[in-house]
Amino acid sequence: MDLHILVLIGGFLTAAGAALLFQVPVRQAMLCGGIGVLASFLNLLVSRGSEATVLSTFAASLLVAVLSHAAARIVKMPVTVFLIPCIFPFVPGAGMFHIVYSLIESRPADATMYFFSTMEFAGAIALAIFTVDTIFKKRVKVHTKCT
């Protein structure tokens, strides 16, 4: 249980830290941290407290995207301000490390496996963001209007 609280604190600090690293103002960075806590909680819940799976990453990214769009509407700022820092903790850095590590240990089969799982994680995140983008449909079709 203590471990899970640590994970949630980590979720807050990484999202808020990433926000500050990307020069987001302090108040919005705290909001990013809040979204980070909720997303890492969902991540834990779906993966049943163990390592993140593709499904749990998808769920967490979906939540991040929805909350980012909501936050962007409330404080009247572009969605990117919230989306990029909050997605940051969930990107598949571990997968990338395992690809290289397997190669160094001369296990090319494992490297291939990790390569595909990394692509799955990245794809899950992108799909989640894109789904929510489509629902909110902020994009204005400028090209059709201007010709």
Next chain:
Amino acid sequence: MQETKPSLDVKALFSVTLLAGEILLSSGAEIYRVEDTIHRLLRLSGIEAAESFVTPTCIIMTLRDPDSDTLTTLRRVTDREHNLARVAQVNKVARALCDNKISLEEASGTLEEIKQSKGYPEWAMMLLLFFLPVCFYMLFGGQDIASGLICLVTGTWLALIRKVMIRTSLVRFFHDLIRAAGVAFLASVMTRIFSADSNTNLIIISSIMPLVPGVSITTAIRDLLHGDYQSGTARGVEAFIIATAVAVGVGAGLFLFRMIP
């Protein structure tokens, strides 16, 4: 559609638009946001024939005025870094301009200020880099205190190397490579010295998280799904290059560690 406003100086509007687009693109805004902003601003001139083409490295925009000359410009954008505060500020200015709340001169002045703004001081960035690895370590379920302290050591490396790297004009590839190599090497050495049972892999993964191009990968796929194939592939390749640099760096660091008897 808006009526033609004779009071609006088309050339001034054109340069303000270019400035806004340039700041947005160099601060890491999405392609469609840049194109959308450019279109909205150019349409203020009342001229319908406004086109823009934006890739992650350049902006091309043109305004065809039937009564006078055609204005076209190309702006190359070389340095790109994520500065989301600038994106938000430019967005605000553009909105105010579209709603006729501020004049073109005011907008131009504000945009220049935004372009010059420095953001957080350097020591704050270094402090962040110092603490980020241990935060990621907690997020990934690490609970060993000794390993957490080793994460602080790798964080120190990330912070110090940032200070050194800013002065040298090294290619980004080697910059990432050296940072990742140092992280992998330090983590391995410290684990051997202090606690044999702590999880080196987890420490290294936590420490390279600030370096990996996860955001670029995600934005690349997003751009591709939006139909911006130019920028999608460009960002994808950028992500791939950074990932390769980090990976080769980690590999080099681990290899170096194996050389120690």
